[in-house]
Amino acid sequence: MLHLTIVVPDGQNNLSSMIGSFKVFNRANEYWESLGNKAVFKVQLAGLSQRVELYDGLFVVQPHTHISAITKTNLIIIPALNRDYIKSLKLNTALIDWLKEQYLGGAEIASICTGAFMLAATGLLDGKNCSTHWIAAGQFKGMFPKVHLQTEQLITDEQGIYTNGGAFSFLNLLLYLVEKYYDRKTAIYCSKILQVDIDRHSQSPFTIFTGQKGHDDQVVKKAQALIEGHPQQLFSAAELAERFSISRRNFDRRFIKATGNTPAEYLQRVRVEVAKKELENGAKNITEVMYAVGYADQKAFRQTFKKITGLSPLEYRSRYHKDASVL
Template structure:
């Protein structure tokens, strides 16, 4: 059987540790029990911490490990190493786990064709801090994507994606995305049939591919450029109007070239791209909170053609406006 080593540390999210351990331990087991068949376990699991000491999670729970990660030689004994979510302040947790990050940095890229290291949510910060994600595609919680990009500009971050795989490293997006990561990895290691049965047994929607429907535009205001913040405030009240780059430059007192550069540095997007996201965000709020027809919402956010707006909405959220309303209506 494959061995999965989940790495525990103080400030981790407890559910991201225990949940993914449950998934791997019950692959080939729960479905068999439901159908009165003989269970065939597919994985062994272990929780490893520094020196084998208990780890205290962000919810106050203390978890007893099975061993120490510093006794594990990278790639020699464990088929898969999983870094769970950082539940505490990211900078504090990274600073307090310098030895773990140094240990992770000893992992070298493999051509074995299997995922060897995986992270959930903000656990990607730990992999990136160790240098494992340099030049690679990765994802993390959408709410921390701007912070991630600022700290690790050499990583090809894809915050809309729920799971990314680049070579032998996999990353999952925000919150409970360890469900999706676990099902994906079970499929990679144990096959599609075992993964489908596990998803059914745990009542998991295995078809999710994007965390875009859950993201909020507010995260793009976490910067200190006063001129760009002023423009963002202005766009909040004028997003339904025709907006040109020339007008934005005039309002900001910047040249168009400087505006694009500073807007991109502050928000991670161009002014035009940000305006699209703002209009989509306002449309999402209307879909969640009102019964307005979609064609009326289209006009309210500054578009005339419903079909073009629908394509744009689907591009940014992964859902049509109607499907989004069905899922998130209050």
């Protein structure tokens, strides 16, 4: 029998990803045994403390064992972390060392949502692709520049390391792992019991673009405000550089360093975010929305919208606008 460790970090404040992992793999074991097989995993929660309080003591998790008692495990799941990521990592240095040791000893590791911060702290993600909740992307990039962050991806899978996007999308990662360690039939069974859509691959439709403002470049912040205040206007990088009396090359360099986007990419994302809100809440049809955000070519609008959200404007409106009607 293989061993599965669900870690319980100190300072943890996310209960759902621990309980969800525990329930999914126990359900998979039960189904697997009902078919006449032996259970695939022994599932244990392990941490640094005997008792971890969550949500100001409202809930308490008592791990089965201390991580030091586990010398060999096959699969490790890191749950989502408290939003104070720096504090969480400081509280769990021994756990981070243990994760690295186990991986080098042959274990596979999966991080859920912002659990990617802990996984990245091991150095094991350097040079690899990774996903996490889109809302934490800016801070993650700043803390772990050697990791190739792919927030549009719901799941990444590289060399026995798995990561996933945000919030309850972790259930899709768990189904992915069930299919790998059990089989497709068991994964489908779990998806039906849990009522989770299987084979969802992107979190792009759920992303809310708020602009990357966690920097100190005042010129770039002014340029961002100008773009966001006039999404229908096509600002060229040259025009923006001239407005702020700096060279085009220097402006591009500073804008990319501060936001992670070129000025043109930033404008596209701002326009698409405005279009999304119009499609969700407004009475405008898709053509009217297209013009309102500065596009005159339907093909270009559709292509850009789908590239960023993973859905066409029509698909997005149908999903998120209750009284969708397209003229």
